[in-house]
Amino acid sequence: MGLAWQQGPLAAAAVGHFLTARPLPPRLLYAEPLRRRMRVRFGGHWIADSEEVVLLHEPGRYPVAYFPRDAVDPGVLVAEEQRTEHEDLGETAWFTVTARDRSARRAAWCHAALPEHAAVLDARVAFAWRAMDAFYEEDDRIVGHAADPYHRIDIRATSRHLVVHDGARVIADTRRPMVLYESGFAPRWYVPRADIDISALVPADGQTFCPYKGLASYYTVGERIRAAWSYPDAWPEVAAVRGFVSFEPDKIEVALDGNRLRLEPGQTVLPHGIDRGLDPDELLPDAHQREAYSR
The missing domain is CATH 2.170.150.40 (Domain of unknown function (DUF427))
Known part of the structure; x- marks a missing residue:
């Protein structure tokens, strides 16, 4: 589990409960500095590199890494016309990610009209996990989703x-x-x-x-x-x-x-959306992923 998925404290099916007299909102989002250097590789290039990543924990999802826009290489993000609405964070703008002769549609997003209380995500962009070649912390590849510091x-x-x-x-x-x-x-x-x-x-x-x-x-x-x-x-x-x-x-x-022994409720690992990738082929590199990351 993480902070906000499976049976975590901020998940809809939390195994515990907060000892408070007042009911909490049905959805709580939590953002925090990752405090690790994180990098994104796509099309044989490092396209994002930052020590200032913010990790967003959203109920029912794996944690998502948001990079400062100035940590993304110029020309990588091409704005798309389509926009969607996030139930908590407002309008979401989508990008095609490009690098040399490769491109991936709807492969990155940012929140374009954030409420004041979510300003920590302003001018930040997140990348769709499976659309990228790989994510790294320093020189070690991270698979599946951004590492959750609350998972032990x-x-x-x-x-x-x-x-x-x-x-x-x-x-x-x-x-x-x-x-x-x-x-x-x-x-x-x-x-x-x-x-x-x-x-x-x-x-x-x-x-x-x-x-x-x-x-x-x-x-x-x-x-x-x-x-x-x-x-x-x-x-x-x-x-x-x-x-x-x-x-x-x-x-x-x-x-x-x-x-x-009986299997306890809530033990199934559920698939999620664009922010995750738990398919085994992520560990079986394709031709693009076999490129040396140090190139």
Whole structure:
């Protein structure tokens, strides 16, 4: 979760609540300085580069990075005639982004008539995530969406007893699982492969990726499609579960210390709009993205 999406504090389906006598507005937007250098690459060029990025947290969306207009290369933004209306921020102006022989329509936007309380976004522009080749913090590429400073993952070793059944068949039995706590999600339990009947795991088509964990592969167990998943090359921040397998408790029977686990509400990662990109092909570079970023 982030501050304003999934079950975050400013999301519509927040798992907690503010202890205040007065009701809060149904929608709260939050903007803050990112305090990191962020860059945008398109058409083989760096088209934006700034240490003064503002991050906007909007209910139901991943965070969006807004760059100062003077941090965008001249000639990159070509104004379009079409304009839309943002329910909180007023009129939105759209741009075609161009660089050399490449262009992308509706690939950037700014808010052209901001209310006074949202003046922090004045003279700033945001880029559509999937329309660009890549985004970077310093020299490290950021995938999926702008990094959310309120999203956290903690992994803990435990000696609790976890058993997975497919009917009468024991699929996994361990007293050394790893439990992964991720902001806004129920705990997920990961099992070392040595404690799994690997013959029961049939690789399933399709992969997904998490901006905080990496590329996930899936397994079918018996007739239960994509009942388990693993991060074979989990990113360094979550290396403790690399290669481990987690089982989906709404698809297969998972018991912890004798108690059956159930999938809690609000655990599905939902697709959003132009501000996001969680498709696995973002990690499988196309011809444009294979260009050396240092060029």
